Amino acid sequence: NAGVTQTPKFRILKIGQSMTLQCTQDMNHNYMYWYRQDPGMGLKLIYYSVGAGITDKGEVPNGYNVSRSTTEDFPLRLELAAPSQTSVYFCASSSDLGNQPQHFGDGTRLSIL
Amino acid sequence: AQTVTQSQPEMSVQEAETVTLSCTYDTSESDYYLFWYKQPPSRQMILVIRQEAYKQQNATENRFSVNFQKAAKSFSLKISDSQLGDAAMYFCAYRSAAKTTNKLIFGTGTLLAVQP
Numbered sequence: 001n002a003g004v005t006q007t008p009k010f011r012i013l014k015i016g017q018s019m020t021l022q023c024t025q026d027m028n029h030n031y032m033y034w035y036r037q038d039p040g041m042g043l044k045l046i047y048y049s050v051g052a053g054i055t056d057k058g059e060v061p062n063g064y065n066v067s068r069s070t071t072e073d074f075p076l077r078l079e080l081a082a083p084s085q086t087s088v089y090f091c092a093s094s095s096d097l098g099n100q101p102q103h104f105g106d107g108t109r110l111s112i113l
Numbered sequence: 114a115q116t117v118t119q120s121q122p123e124m125s126v127q128e129a130e131t132v133t134l135s136c137t138y139d140t141s142e143s144d145y146y147l148f149w150y151k152q153p154p155s156r157q158m159i160l161v162i163r164q165e166a167y168k169q170q171n172a173t174e175n176r177f178s179v180n181f182q183k184a185a186k187s188f189s190l191k192i193s194d195s196q197l198g199d200a201a202m203y204f205c206a207y208r209s210a211a212k213t214t215n216k217l218i219f220g221t222g223t224l225l226a227v228q229p
Contacts, residue, residue, distance in 0.1 A: 040221075042204055042222055050213065092158075094215050096215075101160045101163060102215070104157065106155075
């Protein structure tokens, strides 16, 4: 079972560059999430989606964009990379059932230099 | 807004001993879910245990158990017979049962070291 797959695992960007972090899940989950984890901190929600075509902002959405054209995929776009976006990014998914946990990908370590 | 607080940035335990990690939360809701996630150096987020607020019985999963005190808004994790593989960052998380988004609110984590 693949679960939640994130690519790439590591990336270094220059300030002002753009990139897309890919996330796909094979569990047919409606709910998907993007988090960032800064050193020594917990995870903060960037964006989330409750189904294909529906996205909404989380706690820290500035500087990011998302789309959800299919149930499986939920890419995160950084348009103009800034040093403050250096972080580890996690994608997660969950079913509609409230007591079900979120399943996480392995994370993407992104450095902006 | 709900908040989750983990007041112990770091903890240490001897192998085979028992350790308890603290978590408190603030909410005005009566129905919610609580989770403990483990993050080893590999960076994966692994579910350790979950608790439904409407259940009075504390959840257990093998060597892991919780002490859920709803009135005190406390949700501590007890690890018995600690093993070297338990060394990791542990996150407590809250999720409302009322909202349809299933968003998690995380604490800042407790780094657990296991001494041989």
